[in-house]
Each structure stands twice: as C-alpha cells, then as structure tokens.
Amino acid sequence: MLTLDTPLARVVGDKTAKAMAEQLSLRTVRDLVRHYPARYARRGDMTKLTDLQVGDRVTVLGQVKTSSTRQMKQKRGSITEVTVGDGAGSMRLVFFNHKHAHLGVGTWGLFAGTVSMWNGNLQFSHPDCQVLDSPDPHTDAERWATELLPIYPASRTVSSWVLQKSLQLVFDDRATLEGLLEDDPLPAELRRRYDLVPLAQAIWDKHHPETDEAVERADARLKWDEALVLQVTLGARRIAATREPGIARPLRSGGLVDAVDAALPFSLTDGQREVGDALAAEIGREQPMHRLLQGEVGSGKTVVALRAMAQVVDAGGQAALLAPTEVLAAQHARGIGALLGPLGKAGELDGDPAGTRVTLLTGSQKAAVRRAGRAEVADGRAGIVIGTHALLQEGVDFADLGLVVVDEQHRFGVEQRDALRAKGNRPPHVLVMTATPIPRTVAMTVYGDLETLTLRQLPAGRGGVSSSVVPVKEKPTWLDRAWQRVREEVAAGRQAYVVCPRIGEDPTDDAGADAELDDEGAPPDDGSAKRAPLAVLDVAEQLRAGPLAGLRLEVLHGKMTPEDKEARMRAFAAREVDVLVATTVVEVGVDVPNATVMVVMDADRFGVSQLHQLRGRVARGAHAGLCLLVTEAPTSSPTGTRLAQVAATTDGFELARLDLETRREGDVLGKAQSGSRSTVRLLSLLRDEELISTARAEASAILAADPDLSDHPELAAAVQALTADDRADWLERT
Numbered sequence: 001m002l003t004l005d006t007p008l009a010r011v012v013g014d015k016t017a018k019a020m021a022e023q024l025s026l027r028t029v030r031d032l033v034r035h036y037p038a039r040y041a042r043r044g045d046m047t048k049l050t051d052l053q054v055g056d057r058v059t060v061l062g063q064v065k066t067s068s069t070r071q072m073k074q075k076r077g078s079i080t081e082v083t084v085g086d087g088a089g090s091m092r093l094v095f096f097n098h099k100h101a102h103l104g105v106g107t108w109g110l111f112a113g114t115v116s117m118w119n120g121n122l123q124f125s126h127p128d129c130q131v132l133d134s135p136d137p138h139t140d141a142e143r144w145a146t147e148l149l150p151i152y153p154a155s156r157t158v159s160s161w162v163l164q165k166s167l168q169l170v171f172d173d174r175a176t177l178e179g180l181l182e183d184d185p186l187p188a189e190l191r192r193r194y195d196l197v198p199l200a201q202a203i204w205d206k207h208h209p210e211t212d213e214a215v216e217r218a219d220a221r222l223k224w225d226e227a228l229v230l231q232v233t234l235g236a237r238r239i240a241a242t243r244e245p246g247i248a249r250p251l252r253s254g255g256l257v258d259a260v261d262a263a264l265p266f267s268l269t270d271g272q273r274e275v276g277d278a279l280a281a282e283i284g285r286e287q288p289m290h291r292l293l294q295g296e297v298g299s300g301k302t303v304v305a306l307r308a309m310a311q312v313v314d315a316g317g318q319a320a321l322l323a324p325t326e327v328l329a330a331q332h333a334r335g336i337g338a339l340l341g342p343l344g345k346a347g348e349l350d351g352d353p354a355g356t357r358v359t360l361l362t363g364s365q366k367a368a369v370r371r372a373g374r375a376e377v378a379d380g381r382a383g384i385v386i387g388t389h390a391l392l393q394e395g396v397d398f399a400d401l402g403l404v405v406v407d408e409q410h411r412f413g414v415e416q417r418d419a420l421r422a423k424g425n426r427p428p429h430v431l432v433m434t435a436t437p438i439p440r441t442v443a444m445t446v447y448g449d450l451e452t453l454t455l456r457q458l459p460a461g462r463g464g465v466s467s468s469v470v471p472v473k474e475k476p477t478w479l480d481r482a483w484q485r486v487r488e489e490v491a492a493g494r495q496a497y498v499v500c501p502r503i504g505e506d507p508t509d510d511a512g513a514d515a516e517l518d519d520e521g522a523p524p525d526d527g528s529a530k531r532a533p534l535a536v537l538d539v540a541e542q543l544r545a546g547p548l549a550g551l552r553l554e555v556l557h558g559k560m561t562p563e564d565k566e567a568r569m570r571a572f573a574a575r576e577v578d579v580l581v582a583t584t585v586v587e588v589g590v591d592v593p594n595a596t597v598m599v600v601m602d603a604d605r606f607g608v609s610q611l612h613q614l615r616g617r618v619a620r621g622a623h624a625g626l627c628l629l630v631t632e633a634p635t636s637s638p639t640g641t642r643l644a645q646v647a648a649t650t651d652g653f654e655l656a657r658l659d660l661e662t663r664r665e666g667d668v669l670g671k672a673q674s675g676s677r678s679t680v681r682l683l684s685l686l687r688d689e690e691l692i693s694t695a696r697a698e699a700s701a702i703l704a705a706d707p708d709l710s711d712h713p714e715l716a717a718a719v720q721a722l723t724a725d726d727r728a729d730w731l732e733r734t
C-alpha cells in the first residue's frame with residue numbers, strides 16, 4: 001500500500017530511485033506526485049522544432065520523415081540517420097549501431113537530447129526516444145492530434161517518459177490518486193468563492209490533462225495552495241511576534257534624538273521624517289514593533305535607524321545594530337560615534353554624562369576588548385551596541401535590550417533575528433532594513449512576516465550617478481578611456497573603486513570563497529565555457545604597473561584579516577588611498593562620499609541588484625558619480641542587454657523587477673526553492689502578484705478568526721509541513 005511518504009525505491013527500484021534522488025531531488029511518492037510537467041506537447045502542434053537553439057537540452061515531439069542505416073566508412077559499426085519533422089521544422093537524429101534502426105517513416109516519437117548543429121541543420125546525437133502509439137483508425141484522429149503529452153522536467157538519465165511511467169505506477173486512475181492524497185488544505189468556502197477545483201482533480205489534471213483549460217484550472221488551484229499556505233505561515237509569524245507585550249519606549253523631547261538631529265550636518269528629507277515619525281510612534285507603544293524599512297541605495301536609512309535607537313536609549317533601553325560585515329559594523333560605529341561626539345562617550349573623560357556609549361562587538365576583536373565590550377553591554381553602560389553576528393553569541397547579554405536593528409537584512413535569517421530578539425527581557429522592537437528596494441511580491445513573501453515602510457526619496461544635493469557599459473570586445477579603446485577617467489577624478493581630488501568578481505590568491509577561489517560575499521552571486525550564465533573571472537590581486541597588479549601607475553592603490557577583500565580590512569577602509573575614508581580594488585565587500589553600505597568613480601570588471605558576473613548596490617557606493621556625495629560596467633559580453637547578447645538596462649536606470653524598484661526576471665524564482669526565495677521538493681513550485685513572484693496579495697488578505701482573515709487554525713486542521717497540517725520541512729529553510733533565512 002503506497003502512501004505519500006513511501007520511498008520511491010519501492011516504486012521504481014533502487015537504481016532509478018537513486019538517479020531520481022540525485023538528479024531531481026525526488027525521494028518519496030509525494031515528491032513524484034508533485035513533480036509537475038514543465039509543459040505539454042501536442043502531436044498537432046507544428047512549431048516546436050523551429051524554436052530550438054543549439055545547446056538546448058530538450059524533449060521534442062516529431063514524426064519520422066526519413067530513416068536510413070549505413071555502414072560507417074572510417075570506423076566499424078553502422079550509423080542510422082533519421083529525420084523527424086513537426087510540419088514546420090525538421091531535425092536530424094543520429095544513432096549508432098542499429099539502435100533505433102526500427103524507427104519507421106511515419107512513426108511519432110518523443111526525442112530528448114542536446115541540440116547541436118550539423119551542416120546547417122539541427123541535430124540530436126543518439127537522443128533518448130520514446131515511440132508513441134500510432135493513430136488507430138478506430139480512435140478519433142482529431143483527438144489524437146490534440147492530446148496533451150506532459151513533458152516533465154527531466155535529467156540526464158531520468159527522462160520525461162521514465163517519470164511518466166513511474167507516475168503511472170503510483171496512480172493510474174482518479175480513485176487511486178484520491179486515496180493517496182492528503183486532505184484538501186484549502187477551506188471549502190474559499191474554494192467556492194474563488195471557483196477552485198478540488199486538490200485531487202488539480203493534480204490529476206496536471207498529469208493527465210484533457211484540455212488547456214484543465215491545465216489552467218489546475219495551475220490556478222495549486223498556486224492558491226502555495227500562496228495561502230505561505231501567507232498563513234508568515235501571518236502566524238507576524239501575530240506571534242507581536243502577541244507578547246514588549247516595553248513602550250516613548251519619544252522624549254530634549255533628549256538624545258534632539259541631540260542627534262542637532263548634530264546632523266544636513267536636514268532630514270521629508271521621507272526620513274515621515275518614516276521616523278511612524279517608527280517613533282510604534283516604538284512608543286508596548287506592542288513590539290516589527291517593521292521592514294526598504295529604501296533606495298543612499299536614501300539615508302542609517303540616520304533613520306540611529307534616531308530610532310536614540311529614542312530607545314532616551315527611554316532607558318539599549319539598541320543593537322546588527323550589520324552583515326565587519327567592514328560595515330566598524331563603519332557604523334565610526335560614523336555614529338562621530339555624529340554623537342561627546343554624547344556617544346558617556347563615562348569617558350571627554351564624554352557627556354547625559355549621553356550614552358557606542359560599543360562595537362565583532363568576532364575578530366582581541367579577547368580583552370571583547371570582554372570590556374561585553375561588560376558594557378551587560379551592565380547597560382552601552383546604549384548603542386553595534387556588531388556583526390558576534391552579537392548573537394551566547395555570553396552577549398544585554399541589561400535591557402529595547403530595539404533590534406538589522407541592517408542590510410538579506411544576509412541574516414529569521415533565526416538570527418530571533419536569536420537577538422531573545423536577548424531582550426521582553427520582546428524588543430525590531431527594525432529590519434533592506435539594502436535595495438524590493439518588488440512588492442518579494443516584500444509579501446520573502447519578508448512577509450514584516451510590515452513594510454518605504455523610503456523613496458534621495459537626499460537633495462546629490463550629484464547623481466551616470467553609468468555606461470564598456471564592451472571591451474567591441475570597443476577596446478573604451479577601457480583605456482575608463483582608466484583615464486579614473487585618473488582625472490583622482491586628479492580632481494576624488495577617489496575610485498575597481499570591483500572584481502574574484503580575489504585571486506588561489507586559482508580555484510571564486511566569488512563564493514569570499515567569506516563576506518553575498519550568497520546571491522551572479523545569475524546563472526549561459527553555460528558557455530568562460531575564462532576565470534578577473535581577480536582583485538591580478539587587476540591591482542596590472543593597474544599599478546600600467547594604466548594607474550603612480551596612484552595610491554590598495555586592495556580590499558574578504559580574505560584579509562578584519563584589522564587589515566578596517567585599516568584599509570579607514571585609510572580610504574581618510575583619503576590616503578586613491579583607488580580601492582575590491583571584491584563585493586564594498587557592495588553593502590560602505591559610505592565614502594568622496595568616491596566618485598567605480599569601474600566594475602567582468603560586470604556580467606554580477607546580478608542586477610548587486611550592480612545597483614555597488615553603484616550606490618559612488619552616488620553618496622555632492623559630486624556626480626560615474627559607474628563603468630566593463631564586460632566582454634557582446635552588446636546584443638542577453639547579458640549585454642541586461643547591463644544596458646542597469647546602466648539606463650537608477651530606479652531601484654525597476655531594477656529589482658528586472659532582477660526578478662533574470663533570476664530564477666528559487667534564487668529569490670532561497671536556495672531551497674530551486675530543488676523540486678520546494679513548497680513554491682508554480683507560484684511566480686513575477687506574474688502572480690495579485691494572487692499573492694489576495695492570499696495574504698485571506699490568510700489574515702483566517703488567522704484573525706482562528707489564530708490557532710483549530711478549525712482548519714488540513715491547512716494547519718500544510719503550514720506545519722512547510723515549517724517543519726528543512727528544505728523550506730529559506731523561510732528561516734529571510
């Protein structure tokens with residue numbers, strides 16, 4: 001008796017099960033049942049072959065037009081050449097040694113392989129193939145021509161039809177499927193209201209659709225499951241986070257917030273003031289705040305956070321600022337310390353007793369420094385505590401933690417946020433800040449347990465940043481011009497960044513080896529073999545010897561010791577360095593307003609949001625910034641187009657959308673999503689905004705009426721499965 005949890009080995013045998021597990025992450029009957037076809041082919045569809053591109057690994061449907069077998073001239077053995085056509089296009093199949101010599105003219109088959117080109121024609125060399133039934137004069141020819149044939153996401157050794165046959169072993173009729181499935185998680189009332197088909201029908205129709213409409217209905221229904229379960233999970237988190245009362249930290253006039261405002265060398269933008277007021281009001285309440293602040297690169301989120309922290313300090317509490325890198329934590333400590341002046345040094349000789357202390361805690365600190373820091377945090381002398389994940393460690397105890405600020409949030413998980421939250425005697429207020437604007441669907445899913453606030457406006461008086469693509473293959477002289485621009489800026493007293501995708505000490509290292517690198521990385525490229533990405537150490541050496549000789553040039557990357565990194569950043573900020581050649585350690589938050597040029601080498605190796613973040617480093621001051629995206633990609637290639645789009649707009653929301661288009665859903669929701677076991681299979685962050693938002697509203701309504709889901713046991717089970725599934729750990733990482 002099969003159940004959803006039955007291992008596939010019991011259905012398809014050990015060998016196939018092993019291949020399915022390794023190549024497609026399919027392990028149980030449940031996984032297989034939820035492994036939906038990627039598309040459907042029709043015998044009567046006459047266009048598919050013409051769409052093929054060399055290099056595609058595909059399954060196509062066609063009819064054998066010619067077939068001939070001959071002895072090979074040079075080698076022993078025979079070769080069978082078969083032409084298949086679909087009416088519009090045709091392609092050559094080549095088999096060796098009588099394999100499939102039986103493919104008779106007129107036979108229909110599914111052929112799977114990698115498309116190559118031979119004498120100007122598309123070709124498959126020894127593809128896998130499955131012969132389909134020929135039309136039977138007794139069956140309806142029309143029906144035969146329009147029948148939908150599921151094409152499953154396949155792998156090297158597990159073909160679409162192996163998957164189809166395996167599914168037939170699991171269920172070959174509706175009744176068996178119904179017996180197998182869990183209870184429908186969608187409340188019947190909701191199904192009625194949105195006109196959704198029952199679960200068993202949806203799954204049946206995915207695998208055995210009669211019509212396109214059946215597929216659409218099934219998709220609509222299954223996407224609802226995904227959206228609702230996700231939103232109920234997130235909604236439950238939102239409720240849980242605010243259920244237990246925290247401590248109200250009302251704004252006090254004449255206190256540290258006013259002192260911060262007075263010390264600022266600029267006046268706040270309207271946006272900063274508005275967002276600040278909203279946060280101040282919420283922090284003034286007992287119910288713990290749980291907010292996401294998203295804002296354009298350079299929109300001034302740090303000041304907003306600082307004012308919120310000052311409010312909490314004024315009210316007698318402590319605030320912790322969690323930064324993703326040591327460079328950034330040190331920069332925040334330095335910047336905030338400078339801004340507060342004597343007010344940030346209470347207890348020191350030149351400190352103001354009415355102020356507080358700004359304490360930095362990072363993993364690389366010497367034991368004595370760390371001990372002293374921890375003591376200040378524990379006895380409450382430190383009002384503002386800034387650090388990396390070292391803050392989360394055991395042994396870091398707060399006297400009275402009132403506010404947690406997570407900067408550049410995408411590098412931290414919910415778990416880490418919770419670990420810090422747990423250090424409050426009562427639940428602290430939480431402010432999470434994203435590095436760049438995010439599309440609404442991402443806000444509702446990846447960050448769905450937080451309510452969003454948006455800072456759209458940039459401070460006035462910014463020089464702005466203009467960007468250009470430097471296509472070195474087509475315009476080799478442009479790169480010389482780029483270095484000349486760097487020299488001009490340096491001559492004018494400005495500074496420059498040169499960013500490379502790799503460090504370079506070790507030939508095998510890559511972006512991923514840089515401990516502080518973003519785990520997003522560049523979008524998957526087209527698979528063509530490329531040279532290794534340019535490396536910081538190599539590029540720095542070449543620049544020193546050539547185009548930038550004589551300039552004060554230093555490197556910065558994640559493999560340097562934290563002290564060295566900090567020293568380099570300090571030197572750069574103090575204008576002792578003209579050009580900083582770096583990895584993406586400078587991507588997030590680094591703030592040196594005097595830097596005005598950035599040259600990104602191998603720009604095609606970075607993702608859209610990453611490039612936008614990087615570029616944000618040279619748009620920070622009154623001087624106009626320049627960002628040059630150097631690439632070997634042809635201007636007309638998809639990569640070239642993507643870079644041109646990045647160069648053409650500085651609107652972070654538009655770029656975030658573009659980013660979503662160029663990355664697979666899985667990359668957005670987290671690693672776990674890319675596997676076929678993911679919870680979100682059909683739902684698209686790009687296309688299903690309306691559904692996600694409707695599901696969010698329905699989820700809130702369900703939870704408002706039934707917070708523990710005791711009246712919705714099937715839904716509760718689905719939520720439970722999502723939370724418990726370790727492959728859904730992306731939820732934990734948001």
Ligand code: ADP
Pocket residue numbers: 266267268269272295296297298299300301302303459460589591593616620
């Ligand atoms: P981000 O939102 O990217 O974290 P930051 O908080 O680092 O941006 O601010 C970017 C730069 O803008 C900093 O140098 C900061 O001092 C400056 N800044 C912030 N607010 C204002 C303002 N209202 N007017 C002028 N400059 C500002």
Ligand code: MG
Pocket residue numbers: 301302407589
């Ligand atoms: Mg920032």
